[in-house]
Amino acid sequence: MTQASICTIGDEILIGQIVDTNSSHISQSLNTLGIRVTRMLSIGDEHDVIVDSLTGELEKNDIVIVTGGLGPTKDDITKDALARLSGTSKFKTDERQLEIIHRILSARGLDVLDINIAQASVPDTCDVIPNRLGTAPVMVFRFPEERFGHKATLYSLPGVPFEALGALPDILEDIRKHNSISDIHHQTIMTFGIAESALAKLIEGWEDSLPADMHLAYLPNQLTGVRLRLSIYGGIKEEEEARIKAEFDKLGPVLGDYLYSDHDDTLQECVGRLLAGSGKTLSAAESCTGGLISSLMTSIPGSSEYYLGSVTSYANSVKTNVLGVDEDIIARHGAVSSECVAAMAEGVRRLTGSDYSVATSGIAGPGGGSAEKPVGLVWIGVSSAKGTETFSMIFKGDRKRNIERFAANALNKLRVILVNEVTH
Amino acid sequence: MTQASICTIGDEILIGQIVDTNSSHISQSLNTLGIRVTRMLSIGDEHDVIVDSLTGELEKNDIVIVTGGLGPTKDDITKDALARLSGTSKFKTDERQLEIIHRILSARGLDVLDINIAQASVPDTCDVIPNRLGTAPVMVFRFPEERFGHKATLYSLPGVPFEALGALPDILEDIRKHNSISDIHHQTIMTFGIAESALAKLIEGWEDSLPADMHLAYLPNQLTGVRLRLSIYGGIKEEEEARIKAEFDKLGPVLGDYLYSDHDDTLQECVGRLLAGSGKTLSAAESCTGGLISSLMTSIPGSSEYYLGSVTSYANSVKTNVLGVDEDIIARHGAVSSECVAAMAEGVRRLTGSDYSVATSGIAGPGGGSAEKPVGLVWIGVSSAKGTETFSMIFKGDRKRNIERFAANALNKLRVILVNEVTH
Numbered sequence: 001m002t003q004a005s006i007c008t009i010g011d012e013i014l015i016g017q018i019v020d021t022n023s024s025h026i027s028q029s030l031n032t033l034g035i036r037v038t039r040m041l042s043i044g045d046e047h048d049v050i051v052d053s054l055t056g057e058l059e060k061n062d063i064v065i066v067t068g069g070l071g072p073t074k075d076d077i078t079k080d081a082l083a084r085l086s087g088t089s090k091f092k093t094d095e096r097q098l099e100i101i102h103r104i105l106s107a108r109g110l111d112v113l114d115i116n117i118a119q120a121s122v123p124d125t126c127d128v129i130p131n132r133l134g135t136a137p138v139m140v141f142r143f144p145e146e147r148f149g150h151k152a153t154l155y156s157l158p159g160v161p162f163e164a165l166g167a168l169p170d171i172l173e174d175i176r177k178h179n180s181i182s183d184i185h186h187q188t189i190m191t192f193g194i195a196e197s198a199l200a201k202l203i204e205g206w207e208d209s210l211p212a213d214m215h216l217a218y219l220p221n222q223l224t225g226v227r228l229r230l231s232i233y234g235g236i237k238e239e240e241e242a243r244i245k246a247e248f249d250k251l252g253p254v255l256g257d258y259l260y261s262d263h264d265d266t267l268q269e270c271v272g273r274l275l276a277g278s279g280k281t282l283s284a285a286e287s288c289t290g291g292l293i294s295s296l297m298t299s300i301p302g303s304s305e306y307y308l309g310s311v312t313s314y315a316n317s318v319k320t321n322v323l324g325v326d327e328d329i330i331a332r333h334g335a336v337s338s339e340c341v342a343a344m345a346e347g348v349r350r351l352t353g354s355d356y357s358v359a360t361s362g363i364a365g366p367g368g369g370s371a372e373k374p375v376g377l378v379w380i381g382v383s384s385a386k387g388t389e390t391f392s393m394i395f396k397g398d399r400k401r402n403i404e405r406f407a408a409n410a411l412n413k414l415r416v417i418l419v420n421e422v423t424h
Numbered sequence: 425m426t427q428a429s430i431c432t433i434g435d436e437i438l439i440g441q442i443v444d445t446n447s448s449h450i451s452q453s454l455n456t457l458g459i460r461v462t463r464m465l466s467i468g469d470e471h472d473v474i475v476d477s478l479t480g481e482l483e484k485n486d487i488v489i490v491t492g493g494l495g496p497t498k499d500d501i502t503k504d505a506l507a508r509l510s511g512t513s514k515f516k517t518d519e520r521q522l523e524i525i526h527r528i529l530s531a532r533g534l535d536v537l538d539i540n541i542a543q544a545s546v547p548d549t550c551d552v553i554p555n556r557l558g559t560a561p562v563m564v565f566r567f568p569e570e571r572f573g574h575k576a577t578l579y580s581l582p583g584v585p586f587e588a589l590g591a592l593p594d595i596l597e598d599i600r601k602h603n604s605i606s607d608i609h610h611q612t613i614m615t616f617g618i619a620e621s622a623l624a625k626l627i628e629g630w631e632d633s634l635p636a637d638m639h640l641a642y643l644p645n646q647l648t649g650v651r652l653r654l655s656i657y658g659g660i661k662e663e664e665e666a667r668i669k670a671e672f673d674k675l676g677p678v679l680g681d682y683l684y685s686d687h688d689d690t691l692q693e694c695v696g697r698l699l700a701g702s703g704k705t706l707s708a709a710e711s712c713t714g715g716l717i718s719s720l721m722t723s724i725p726g727s728s729e730y731y732l733g734s735v736t737s738y739a740n741s742v743k744t745n746v747l748g749v750d751e752d753i754i755a756r757h758g759a760v761s762s763e764c765v766a767a768m769a770e771g772v773r774r775l776t777g778s779d780y781s782v783a784t785s786g787i788a789g790p791g792g793g794s795a796e797k798p799v800g801l802v803w804i805g806v807s808s809a810k811g812t813e814t815f816s817m818i819f820k821g822d823r824k825r826n827i828e829r830f831a832a833n834a835l836n837k838l839r840v841i842l843v844n845e846v847t848h
Contacts, residue, residue, distance in 0.1 A: 314727070
């Protein structure tokens with residue numbers, strides 16, 4: 001199987017000033033092509049470190065993709081290091097990139113300086129893939145088998161994400177042309193409402209019976225639940241995907257309501273699809289979640305089709321004056337109660353005229369808890385023409401985590417009710 | 425200078441399913457402590473790869489911080505690899521972590537399974553720092569000089585960002601106790617509303633005149649603006665901090681309204697302080713930002729003191745029926761207009777009785793734009809007893825980025841008005 005390593009060059013990543021997102025995108029593309037990424041590495045702008053690290057990566061991998069370390073003020077270090085690594089000290093000018101440099105700078109109304117022209121200069125040992133989106137070209141170094149014990153190729157891309165990702169299709173094309181690649185096949189399914197360990201216990205028998213060539217991964221996430229991914233390397237696409245699907249199909253009855261999607265997904269997208277598919281609308285009344293449910297729902301393009309809006313009733317006066325919650329309810333049961341959250345859900349549904357509504361009231365912390373109503377307690381209400389249901393849950397986390405869990409669990413309760421009402 | 429490497433373990437990063445944000449946070453913390461991060465590495469869940477890679481990192485660094493590869497399910501083999509690396513095959517149970525496991529699971533109403541109990545089991549060669557936020561403990565392996573030619577320490581943290589970052593203070597404390605680290609002194613100030621390159625141009629003269637021992641870093645962030653950090657290594661704390669403060673004080677008149685804080689801060693915290701300090705209250709009416717402003721304001725503990733609530737008026741019917749925006753305004757000027765956002769701001773202030781309100785209406789994209797009102801256009805309104813002001817801005821980004829910029833700029837407009845009204 002073809003193996004690759006992805007290496008970023010730049011002090012700005014090492015000091016934590018920017019998060020490296022290029023590697024993740026490049027990795028996804030390589031995986032789709034059936035290439036296994038064995039390592040990702042970030043190193044600083046130092047000649048010797050670059051030469052030593054890339055030598056190490058080339059010894060262990062067929063393909064090394066380098067991003068960063070190229071730019072008008074700093075590309076000398078990376079380019080010199082790549083020249084040394086490839087055994088040359090001679091440079092050549094790539095006329096195609098030089099033309100692009102002139103075009104880009106003149107479009108921006110900038111003069112073409114010597115440091116700009118120097119960007120078209122590359123070690124004479126490399127092939128060039130012109131970078132149409134920026135001034136630094138992509139360099140391709142092809143090392144013969146004698147050098148590292150196997151044929152190896154190094155691609156050097158600019159670090160600017162827009163340019164790196166823009167150059168990626170050309171690089172994938174070049175990789176496909178020069179390597180015989182076996183495919184990878186995988187599928188992800190989404191669960192919510194069950195902890196990773198309990199899920200593992202629940203599907204233990206299924207997992208133990210998986211064919212030896214299938215690899216299972218658990219990928220937990222606060223807002224979307226635990227993802228399960230099955231992968232197979234090699235084989236014929238349709239056949240292997242059908243085999244994976246057949247294994248996941250067996251899990252359906254075991255997972256029941258915990259399962260919410262047979263592909264990479266979020267709770268808000270799932271809720272959005274259920275609403276859009278049935279022509280129903282939604283509103284929200286948020287206390288402890290403070291707008292997060294609304295923010296998640298509206299993060300989806302096109303959500304205005306089914307999402308009408310929300311009231312964040314942080315103060316009790318907003319609960320009573322805007323949502324119409326009876327003052328007596330708050331006085332008798334408190335704002336964090338089944339009665340209050342039901343009245344909030346009904347209130348916002350009446351106010352906006354939506355078919356469904358979801359409401360939250362809880363104690364996110366750090367302060368504000370009591371023995372009876374501790375920090376981490378949330379009441380969730382879901383209302384529709386069929387009635388109003390409420391649920392309570394307790395979580396243990398800091399304020400941010402509690403708020404996220406409250407919101408995710410509210411969306412999940414809504415999802416389960418929607419599945420039953422709109423699809424049955 | 426003490427050198428460190430940060431290593432993440434997990435196939436989910438290598439296949440690009442999740443982006444590694446832990447390394448960036450850890451790197452920032454280590455830098456603050458005066459430790460130089462030389463490499464970041466991501467590797468897969470494979471025993472031999474883990475042992476070989478970590479050996480390589482320990483040979484070249486004083487400190488190696490590992491995240492991920494710990495969890496109750498079967499794809500985690502990090503512990504066995506760490507046992508082998510540290511020359512043991514024996515495990516011990518950490519009673520403190522076991523107690524935490526019981527406490528966390530029972531708080532969630534979950535049974536304590538064998539795989540949960542197994543998480544408190546660690547190689548008998550390590551020290552344990554209990555993880556109060558999750559079930560997997562932090563393991564500390566201290567290697568004597570003989571092993572790698574220098575004293576080396578490996579810290580193994582869980583991969584869940586909440587837990588990894590939660591454990592970080594304890595780890596930094598341990599690092600400080602066991603290493604002689606030269607002090608680093610620094611201060612951060614916050615700017616908003618000016619791009620990094622324009623800021624660099626504006627303060628060029630000041631930057632050029634900085635003493636040679638002071639290092640300036642630009643740290644741009646979408647939601648909080650560009651942070652500026654000045655650092656000095658060594659010296660006496662009080663003296664060096666006073667020198668840094670004196671330099672930053674010179675910047676005040678240059679930066680004007682761009683400057684919003686003389687310490688690490690967020691716009692919502694700054695707005696919250698201004699409100700709390702003056703006894704004023706706030707509400708929000710959000711269209712395109714969909715609840716994000718409300719979510720940011722309520723992320724602050726104690727925000728119920730000054731934040732009353734919001735209306736997310738995603739549908740025009742909610743703008744008219746709940747916020748009382750005149751239908752004529754929308755018919756004549758459209759929902760994305762100065763007139764509509766002013767009416768929204770005034771409507772929510774009337775509805776909640778707040779002293780101040782902020783409102784947004786814009787086009788986040790990807791669809792919905794026109795030549796006259798393109799994707800990326802936002803109208804922002806701020807209302808108080810002194811009147812209502814509106815502002816329009818245009819940004820160029822994807823939906824998520826646009827929504828974040830709309831919200832941050834709305835908070836910033838509110839901040840500038842609050843500074844003038846409540847402090848003058």
